Amino acid sequence: MAFDLQLGSAFPALRVREREVRGEGRPATKTRILIATENLFVNLGYDATSLRAITTEAGVNLAAVNYHFGSKEELFALVLTQRLDVLNLERVRLLDALESPSGKGFDSAHRVEQLIAVMFLPALRLARDSERGGPSFLRFLGRAYADPSPFVRNLLAERYAAQNARFVQAFARALPDLDAQDLSMRLHFMLDAISSTLASEDARKLMAALIASAHTAKERPDEDVAVLGHLAPFLAGSLRARADQPPQLKAIRAVVALL
Amino acid sequence: MAFDLQLGSAFPALRVREREVRGEGRPATKTRILIATENLFVNLGYDATSLRAITTEAGVNLAAVNYHFGSKEELFALVLTQRLDVLNLERVRLLDALESPSGKGFDSAHRVEQLIAVMFLPALRLARDSERGGPSFLRFLGRAYADPSPFVRNLLAERYAAQNARFVQAFARALPDLDAQDLSMRLHFMLDAISSTLASEDARKLMAALIASAHTAKERPDEDVAVLGHLAPFLAGSLRARADQPPQLKAIRAVVALL
DNA sequence: GCAAAATCAGAACAGTTGTTTGAATCGTTT
DNA sequence: AAACGATTCAAACAACTGTTCTGATTTTGC
Numbered sequence: 001m002a003f004d005l006q007l008g009s010a011f012p013a014l015r016v017r018e019r020e021v022r023g024e025g026r027p028a029t030k031t032r033i034l035i036a037t038e039n040l041f042v043n044l045g046y047d048a049t050s051l052r053a054i055t056t057e058a059g060v061n062l063a064a065v066n067y068h069f070g071s072k073e074e075l076f077a078l079v080l081t082q083r084l085d086v087l088n089l090e091r092v093r094l095l096d097a098l099e100s101p102s103g104k105g106f107d108s109a110h111r112v113e114q115l116i117a118v119m120f121l122p123a124l125r126l127a128r129d130s131e132r133g134g135p136s137f138l139r140f141l142g143r144a145y146a147d148p149s150p151f152v153r154n155l156l157a158e159r160y161a162a163q164n165a166r167f168v169q170a171f172a173r174a175l176p177d178l179d180a181q182d183l184s185m186r187l188h189f190m191l192d193a194i195s196s197t198l199a200s201e202d203a204r205k206l207m208a209a210l211i212a213s214a215h216t217a218k219e220r221p222d223e224d225v226a227v228l229g230h231l232a233p234f235l236a237g238s239l240r241a242r243a244d245q246p247p248q249l250k251a252i253r254a255v256v257a258l259l
Numbered sequence: 260m261a262f263d264l265q266l267g268s269a270f271p272a273l274r275v276r277e278r279e280v281r282g283e284g285r286p287a288t289k290t291r292i293l294i295a296t297e298n299l300f301v302n303l304g305y306d307a308t309s310l311r312a313i314t315t316e317a318g319v320n321l322a323a324v325n326y327h328f329g330s331k332e333e334l335f336a337l338v339l340t341q342r343l344d345v346l347n348l349e350r351v352r353l354l355d356a357l358e359s360p361s362g363k364g365f366d367s368a369h370r371v372e373q374l375i376a377v378m379f380l381p382a383l384r385l386a387r388d389s390e391r392g393g394p395s396f397l398r399f400l401g402r403a404y405a406d407p408s409p410f411v412r413n414l415l416a417e418r419y420a421a422q423n424a425r426f427v428q429a430f431a432r433a434l435p436d437l438d439a440q441d442l443s444m445r446l447h448f449m450l451d452a453i454s455s456t457l458a459s460e461d462a463r464k465l466m467a468a469l470i471a472s473a474h475t476a477k478e479r480p481d482e483d484v485a486v487l488g489h490l491a492p493f494l495a496g497s498l499r500a501r502a503d504q505p506p507q508l509k510a511i512r513a514v515v516a517l518l
Numbered sequence: 519g520c521a522a523a524a525t526c527a528g529a530a531c532a533g534t535t536g537t538t539t540g541a542a543t544c545g546t547t548t
Numbered sequence: 549a550a551a552c553g554a555t556t557c558a559a560a561c562a563a564c565t566g567t568t569c570t571g572a573t574t575t576t577g578c
Contacts, residue, residue: 237500
């Protein structure tokens, strides 16, 4: 698999091994390192994934990482953007389609659910596309957005700032009654929750169980619709909830009085 | 400040320095280490907080941690349980009060909001109690529950398993229509979201801004009620949302069709 | 004030991390 | 077949981690 390079390039430095192009022998070290890095990152995160663990898993020499990628940070930057660029591309493409003037599929009453679907449908699709994502793609996604390392956080924040802003704007239009601060906090909540849930093993098992129960209830429904049918109302409910409603405030004051 | 020990204990090994008890001189090394550990943990988490950083910040010798606490893990176990034990004690006490047969403050229509208030009111109170918590208590809480280190995760999971189970049961009674799996997932969501939000600096600024705006809107309201008035409906909305509603499914299918 | 216990301090330990070196090897081209 | 650049390899590097060992110092109880 060629990554940042085209085959037969005129630049010697960017040429892949002929043997690998012809599909002979084992994959070149560069590829094996990238695969090993992704596998280990999914389970351990950035900090806890050492170069020695990577090179051992890949069956290559320790110095290979620095030789091929320059540094640990450059290696991870490639692995992360590799995956997340295609995800974000799909996301904005789908958002464009939803916002297109042709108005196909527009549903103003459930706009929030649709925006949530736009955010997560591409990820669900990639998880079943073994070429561009694969079964562990959702865990990868969760790890990436939940990783505590400043390097990973800065990379994601800077590289995808524009796309994130577009979604914040879209949600703001769909929820005109919510002031900007409150919306920002709730979206923050939502993304944090999704990320750590995707990253955690037992939470994903729960989601899988939910999908399975949806399958038995209806006859062969679309799997993505089943997942989003659970996820979207849940998240939309939190985004749409009205704050400072008198009866709720009264119930809360009753608890405060207990203390 | 005496931690795991009473003054004048009969056990020589558990005796604090007389000078500190009389308030003379600077705090004993043990105390300074505990304070430094808490400060650094709040900003960096368990893994990234080295013993050298702790002892430098505390102005004590490197070997002091192992001498006084045995190991890094034992030190952090003390720091964590120190704070979280009192929090969880307050929590179950408040839950007992809400569930008491006397029925004071009972509100079946807003039971979910009340349970959320029970979960977070003690934390808000401790954040304003400089003795047992302090201004950075919420950040501490967020860090603790969001920390990726297996040591911290296991410690919290094992030590507070019983209390957590009680809250899950209480939520299950308040939401009888939600099956156990779905409830478990949603609570997982909720806690993950709260934790990472409390831990993140900018998200807490948002919350502070919300409190401030609530102050201007009403006349000197109780600060805790203001926070919970925003938080509880938001979280309750996500817990109560109904999945698989036909009109929402239709809106989602429209998005799937766009792809 | 004395002896014993508790505390502190410096240095070093064994382990890990990411990175670099220089020589050996491989693959391709001429 | 020879030459050349690209790649692999073992080894070592410097910086860091938690921990432990010495001896000196201070504090405490009698």
